[in-house]
Amino acid sequence: MHVLSTFEHSHFIELAITSLVQKGIPKENILAVPLSNTNEERKLFDTIHYADGISLFDKGAAIGTALSVVGASIGFKLQWGPIYWGLIGAAAGFSIGVILNLLIYKIFRKQRLMKRGKKPEVILIIECDHREAEMILTTLRNHYALGVAKLNVEGS
């Protein structure tokens, strides 16, 4: 029979695998299938965690810093002083950058921003005897598998 599970990329999946090997599951009976399309999807959708020029953060940090310098300079003359105006400049610039990007991606390119939360990145399948299944399930759960399932199509 087989035990199926999904994981995020993290040290836990390697610990889960080594733990199973220690408990006597042969390495050949463990199949790991990383979903290699996740990076390409990210390029299109995940603007929060994607940082190669199209992230929400890029323009925000750049414009925020620019307006902060301007705000701090002019602030020496204004009533609230350079510190408050520097901070106001930074906040305003960062917001402008983020709004600009949201407009670009949501309205002009009509792209959906990616949903938050964990998503499966690796499929892990273990071929085993039915007596080992519970132990494997527990081990996988203890290593933060996102989901686990037993599959017994052969009826053995």
Next chain:
Amino acid sequence: MKNVQWLNQSRRQKAYVSILGTTQLHLRNPYIVAWWSAAFPGFGHLLLSKYLRGFALFIWEFVINTQSHLNQAIVYSFTGKFDKAKEVIDHRWLLLYIPVYVFAIWDSYRTTIDTNKIYLAANREDADFQSFVIHPLEINYLDKRNPRIAVFWTLFMPGLGQLYIHRIGVSFFLLIWWIALVYLSHFLEAVHLLVSGDIGKSTAILSKEWFLFMPSVYGFAIYDAYVNTVENNKLFEDEQRHFLQKNFQHPSFKMPAARRE
């Protein structure tokens, strides 16, 4: 102690994990890098992991800016006191500023385009790279870290976000300069006066010359911490994907199949 032996002589590796940090090639937007060089010469090169020239350009900016009183002139210009701006600028230094300033922007733009091409080549070659190091002074390894936590710590103290993701060089550099700037600009005294409600005194005590460096350094520290945390995470995923594919896809593995009647 290194975990990769260079026997198969790959042409390009896309990353290198050392005791001082994780250095990696990744795609960058040349305009964003050029912008950071314009905000502060040296920052663009630091983003490109060209640390020696980044540090050199950064220090040169400090020397020339303080000697020519450029920041004071900027404040006077922005507040409309053009006569004072002309008066305060030191002509013995000012014109030295321009060539290096423009060079920093141009060179970081050009280098970004180059390293983007090299990244694509290295990514296609997909060679093994140094991904773990244990050494008497430090331990460094690939890992997933939270970009928001990197930003959070940097907000309190520029350099701490870099320390969180093990970028020792940039971290110490930012920490030292930030401490110097806070001290020389009388920033904390100004904050103290601001909190106690005396805005006039607070403005008067701030040093224009030094305070005006602070927004750029602060903004850069946050951006650098965030971007590198994200890129380190992607590198971790990439390396793990390779490891799993190489070691846990045995040809004899029997996929679950429906029983034949």
